[in-house]
Amino acid sequence: MPQSNLTPARLARRRFLEGVGGAGLAGLFGASAGPARAASFAELPFANGRRELVANFPQKGELLLQRTRPPLLETPWEVFDRGVFTPNDRFYVRWHLPNIPGTVDPATFRLKVRGQVQRPLALTLDQLVREFEPFEMAAVNQCSGNSRGFFSPRVPGGQWANGAMGNALWRGVRLKDVLDRAGVKGGALQARFNGLDTGLLPQTPDFMKSLAIDHARDGEVMIAYAMNGEHLPLVNGFPLRLVVPGWYATYWVKMLADIEVLAQPDDNFWMTRAYVIPDTPFANMAPGQQGVNMVPINRMPPRSFFTNVKDGALLAPGRTTSVRGIAFGGDTGLAKVMFSADAGGRWQEARLGPDHGKYGFRQWEIPLRLSSPGAHTLMVKAINTQGIAQPAQANWNPSGFQRNAIESVSVRAG
Ligand SMILES: Nc1nc2c(c(=O)[nH]1)N[C@H]1C(S)=C(S)[C@@H](COP(=O)(O)O)O[C@H]1N2
Ligand SMILES: [Mo]
Numbered sequence: 001m002p003q004s005n006l007t008p009a010r011l012a013r014r015r016f017l018e019g020v021g022g023a024g025l026a027g028l029f030g031a032s033a034g035p036a037r038a039a040s041f042a043e044l045p046f047a048n049g050r051r052e053l054v055a056n057f058p059q060k061g062e063l064l065l066q067r068t069r070p071p072l073l074e075t076p077w078e079v080f081d082r083g084v085f086t087p088n089d090r091f092y093v094r095w096h097l098p099n100i101p102g103t104v105d106p107a108t109f110r111l112k113v114r115g116q117v118q119r120p121l122a123l124t125l126d127q128l129v130r131e132f133e134p135f136e137m138a139a140v141n142q143c144s145g146n147s148r149g150f151f152s153p154r155v156p157g158g159q160w161a162n163g164a165m166g167n168a169l170w171r172g173v174r175l176k177d178v179l180d181r182a183g184v185k186g187g188a189l190q191a192r193f194n195g196l197d198t199g200l201l202p203q204t205p206d207f208m209k210s211l212a213i214d215h216a217r218d219g220e221v222m223i224a225y226a227m228n229g230e231h232l233p234l235v236n237g238f239p240l241r242l243v244v245p246g247w248y249a250t251y252w253v254k255m256l257a258d259i260e261v262l263a264q265p266d267d268n269f270w271m272t273r274a275y276v277i278p279d280t281p282f283a284n285m286a287p288g289q290q291g292v293n294m295v296p297i298n299r300m301p302p303r304s305f306f307t308n309v310k311d312g313a314l315l316a317p318g319r320t321t322s323v324r325g326i327a328f329g330g331d332t333g334l335a336k337v338m339f340s341a342d343a344g345g346r347w348q349e350a351r352l353g354p355d356h357g358k359y360g361f362r363q364w365e366i367p368l369r370l371s372s373p374g375a376h377t378l379m380v381k382a383i384n385t386q387g388i389a390q391p392a393q394a395n396w397n398p399s400g401f402q403r404n405a406i407e408s409v410s411v412r413a414g
Contacts, residue, residue: 003158004070022318028121028338036340036408044161045130046060046161049099049159054073058233059234059235060093061090062088062164063076067158070096071235072158073093073096074092074160074164075090075092075164075165078307080325084138084326085138085361086167089233091141092211093236094143095197096197097199098203099200103234109239110122110123110257111256112318113181115192116184116187116263117185118183118185119181119184120182121180127226132176134171135172135222135302136170137357139167140166140167140238140247141167142164142248142392143160143165144248145401147285148313151394156400157400162305165291166263169228169229169231172223173222173223175208175217175222176216178259179217180321182261184306185263187263188213188262190211190213190265192268194207194399196255203355205268208253208268211251212267212395220320224242235268237253237256240255241254246331246332249401250297250344274294275297275401276297277397278293280292282402284394284402287398290352299330302389303328303390303404304328304407305326305327306365306407307326308323308325309411312410313411314411315413317413319369329358329359330404332385332386332387334384336350336383337349337352338381339378340381341370343376347381350380351365351366373412374412375410375411376411376412378411379407
């Protein structure tokens with residue numbers, strides 16, 4: 001279990017000020033020295049799914065390498081069977097732009113708040129930790145393109161299996177409290193968030209994301225300075241990241257250094273061109289379909305997964321196996337998880353593990369006894385507290401976003 005007893009003062013003194021940033025993080029792109037080791041590989045279950053397992057990014061353990069610079073690192077699936085909190089060193093990594101600082105000096109770092117505000121701010125980390133009420137929340141960070149590798153027909157983009165997601169206990173301050181200190185002016189429409197990463201060329205659009213001002217001030221969106229009781233790993237956004245519970249990770253801006261309150265809608269590339277989905281149920285459309293209204297991706301729908309059985313598993317007939325997995329409700333809590341041992345014919349309710357808050361993972365479990373030998377298709381389906389259930393049919397859209405169809409595994413008894 002993650003520790004949640006870090007006091008702000010401990011974080012400030014022991015962690016921030018002892019200079020996490022200085023400790024040899026120069027090898028950000030996998031070049032850091034370490035004992036030579038034989039390469040090992042994993043096979044993701046789709047074409048071109050061979051990935052090297054690497055452990056040479058700073059503060060990170062073994063992850064599936066998809067790209068080195070900017071990094072795309074996927075969490076190996078077995079990590080999700082070990083508990084509902086994803087360890088920081090196994091948490092997936094996704095960046096768009098290649099220039100990512102290899103160190104951030106906690107002493108000189110400032111978070112700026114500017115634009116349509118009465119009092120522009122330049123907050124030190126110490127001020128954030130000491131002067132604002134700390135706040136903690138478990139929440140799932142999931143890439144919009146999680147599971148893109150399963151899209152059919154295939155679409156371009158990071159070919160993730162299901163491991164471009166993770167759940168952490170985030171600690172930080174409410175964005176609302178920071179905006180209130182700056183004093184948002186009437187007429188403010190959105191807040192725009194920018195991190196320290198940049199492109200190689202000046203014409204590359206800087207990665208920035210915006211939220212409606214009411215969303216930014218809902219008291220749940222937070223500026224996190226800790227993750228599972230530790231600092232954020234550098235590649236997960238040290239020293240600060242935005243946490244937008246229930247919304248896709250594209251909004252969770254890492255190395256957050258600048259908040260600009262806008263009086264007009266943000267029309268930057270990352271809001272209006274990238275990260276748009278069809279404005280249809282489950283972001284679904286037909287390949288080649290014309291005239292579909294596209295909108296910025298936003299709230300997550302529910303998902304559920306098997307973690308201790310996979311395709312091809314052999315189960316002993318007549319013996320009881322505990323089948324388990326994880327689930328989350330998306331932008332609201334999980335109501336229930338349903339399990340089927342006959343490809344969706346009959347559904348039974350699974351038992352749910354402890355509830356760590358409505359935005360986090362929950363474990364589910366069900367005893368399974370297959371009496372007849374042969375092939376069986378197991379399915380799992382999450383239903384959230386809004387009554388939204390995972391659909392039976394997988395969605396499709398040209399960017400490979402928002403997959404959340406019912407998962408199934410084929411097992412054999414015998
Ligand atoms: N500064 C910055 N923040 C960012 C991004 C980025 O490229 N730059 N990518 C976003 C996207 S698309 C994802 S999926 C998440 C990934 O978070 P993680 O690397 O901590 O898992 O970061 C988000 N925040
Ligand atoms: Mo993403």
